[in-house]
Amino acid sequence: MRGLVRTVLGDVDPASLGSLDYHEHLFHASPLLPGEDLVDEEASTAECLSFLASGFGGLIDATPLGLGRRPEALGRIAARTGATIVASTGRHRDAHYADGVYDDLDLEALFLRELTDGIAASDSQPEGARAVAPDGALMRAGQVKVGIDYWRISPAERRAITAAGAAHRATGAPVMVHTERASAVFELLDELAKEGVAASRVAIAHADRNPDPGLHAEIAATGAYLGYDGAARLRDWPESVLLDCLEKVVSAGHGDRVLIGGDVARASSWSALGGLPGLAYLGRRYVPRVRDVIGSVATNRLLVTNPARYLTWSTA
Numbered sequence: 131m132r133g134l135v136r137t138v139l140g141d142v143d144p145a146s147l148g149s150l151d152y153h154e155h156l157f158h159a160s161p162l163l164p165g166e167d168l169v170d171e172e173a174s175t176a177e178c179l180s181f182l183a184s185g186f187g188g189l190i191d192a193t194p195l196g197l198g199r200r201p202e203a204l205g206r207i208a209a210r211t212g213a214t215i216v217a218s219t220g221r222h223r224d225a226h227y228a229d230g231v232y233d234d235l236d237l238e239a240l241f242l243r244e245l246t247d248g249i250a251a252s253d254s255q256p257e258g259a260r261a262v263a264p265d266g267a268l269m270r271a272g273q274v275k276v277g278i279d280y281w282r283i284s285p286a287e288r289r290a291i292t293a294a295g296a297a298h299r300a301t302g303a304p305v306m307v308h309t310e311r312a313s314a315v316f317e318l319l320d321e322l323a324k325e326g327v328a329a330s331r332v333a334i335a336h337a338d339r340n341p342d343p344g345l346h347a348e349i350a351a352t353g354a355y356l357g358y359d360g361a362a363r364l365r366d367w368p369e370s371v372l373l374d375c376l377e378k379v380v381s382a383g384h385g386d387r388v389l390i391g392g393d394v395a396r397a398s399s400w401s402a403l404g405g406l407p408g409l410a411y412l413g414r415r416y417v418p419r420v421r422d423v424i425g426s427v428a429t430n431r432l433l434v435t436n437p438a439r440y441l442t443w444s445t446a
């Protein structure tokens with residue numbers, strides 16, 4: 131399995147991926163976001179089609195365990211639209227879950243099973259039947275997603291990080307980490323290193339919610355990927371701040387460590403549900419600005435080369 135990218139419709143050659151958005155949610159439901167659940171397969175299909183029309187070829191669905199994953203629906207959407215979709219196993223930060231949920235489960239076994247045997251068909255039955263793709267094949271996750279809080283890594287979050295490390299060592303699957311404004315990144319990378327996860331196999335989600343180019347250059351120097359996913363979200367600064375930060379990081383020689391995503395993730399933000407700006411915003415509005423700032427070659431690296439390298443199963 132090493133050397134391949136694991137999508138919901140099977141393993142593919144990394145060179146075949148095309149332009150990939152490293153962070154979206156085609157299905158999502160969390161008590162943290164009341165009224166914002168993404169649970170309608172037709173809407174997810176329509177949103178995915180508008181996303182593809184904006185110039186992308188695929189996405190990582192970054193929804194981990196217990197947050198409304200619909201793996202079989204993801205498989206149908208991939209088959210119907212032609213999108214390349216990579217699904218996630220893993221556990222988010224504590225704030226998304228009721229107290230104690232998953233405390234009695236063997237997360238290491240669960241993550242590994244979802245990467246190698248198949249994703250749980252029902253998110254409420256993590257140890258139940260496995261999801262099946264439209265062609266009858268078992269569907270597997272392509273990455274592990276975990277999460278930490280703002281300058282805090284709780285015992286349960288630490289347990290998920292340990293389990294992610296074990297699953298990574300066994301498979302080479304990449305590890306994405308939700309951070310709150312890129313806090314505690316170095317502490318997190320230390321924890322992962324102790325578990326045998328090289329920084330170069332880790333993506334730091336939401337790096338540009340703290341658009342500090344000096345910090346980003348230091349993070350990139352460890353080998354970790356910087357997830358830039360703040361453009362289509364609520365921000366306290368103009369998009370130019372994100373673009374300036376990106377330009378500085380690329381100029382400092384770290385253009386091979388940046389991933390671009392939308393993380394739109396809210397019903398009120400989906401065009402298929404009458405909202406704005408929609409998944410197409412990234413391709414239609416943001417990517418052209420990125421191209422203007424860093425040029426086409428560097429932009430293609432962000433959209434094509436880097437996600438393919440990140441997603442390729444390998445332990446180093």
Ligand SMILES: [Zn+2]
Nearest residue numbers: 153192393395
């Ligand atoms: Zn997200």
